Amino acid sequence: MVQIEEIRRSFVSRLKEALAAEGIPEWGAGVRLAKMAKVTPKACSKWLNGESMPGGTKMLALAGALSVRVEWLEYGRGEMREAVTAQPVDHRIPPREFNLQDDKSYTGVLQLTARGSTGSDDDNSHVEIRGVLAFKTEWLRANRLNTKHLDVIYADGHSMEPTINGGDVLLIDESKIEPRDGQIFALQSNSKGTIVKRLVRSDFNGWIIRSDNPDKAKYGDQILSDEEINEVRIIGRVVWRGGML
The missing domain is CATH 2.10.109.10 (Umud Fragment, subunit A)
Structure with a gap:
């Protein structure tokens, strides 16, 4: 029987992998993820530390924010992402x-x-x-x-x-x-x-x-x-x- 601790550890590993793929460093990951997924930073901190797991609605919000498949994020099934399509360039962004x-x-x-x-x-x-x-x-x-x-x-x-x-x-x-x-x-x-x-x-x-x-x-x-x-x-x-x- 799979223990809840093992399920949480596996989820945290996938969540951190998705964050790294987005170029989001560990420092401040909870704050950034909370803003992206429109959830509370405290909730993100608990998920990243393996203290709890998000429910269905918030799991879907996380997957959407990180552009990953929800089945992969929640259960580890299949590939992390669907086939990548080219994104249009936003020319309104001012030069740096x-x-x-x-x-x-x-x-x-x-x-x-x-x-x-x-x-x-x-x-x-x-x-x-x-x-x-x-x-x-x-x-x-x-x-x-x-x-x-x-x-x-x-x-x-x-x-x-x-x-x-x-x-x-x-x-x-x-x-x-x-x-x-x-x-x-x-x-x-x-x-x-x-x-x-x-x-x-x-x-x-x-x-x-x-x-x-x-x-x-x-x-x-x-x-x-x-x-x-x-x-x-x-x-x-x-x-x-x-x-x-």
Whole structure:
């Protein structure tokens, strides 16, 4: 007789395989999947951790969100996906990079209205393109930064002082979504919105989301266990900041 634990483990394995096929990393998988399937992040976290399995309606929503066959996702029957058909290209998507006509030695990066909280929360429910910020093309090349993956946002708050001040301009590399000990990242939390914090590997298990501000009574650490990392999505690594000294 097949045990329920074995059924759940097999389902989790297929769910993670489908997420990987979509290019969705483990960090923040629950948050992304919840948005895609229109379910709660807590439910996705339980499914990814093998604590429970979705019912029929939610299983169908997961399969649709991940473009996989529901029979495969639920029972492991047949192939993961139906035959792939070509998708039309959406030409309405704005370019992620610009070559500045007046000076080819500079490249423009999208400047967004989004704010990364270094203090109070920012949910950035509506983000618009504010303009273009110019960077030296040679500097981008020297630092191996691809403008297709770059965005400019703004810091808001005091928790990352003295490293980052409120109002500072932040360059985010959205290709760098793997956690690195001691590096600063823009993160998306279901409970806190968009935040900018330093990630520190815990001596025990999981990660610490840390503020640089020495006032730990006000800006304390948040500890994430390895089971909780799918609830916080890494948007990208902060690779440059500009502001007053």
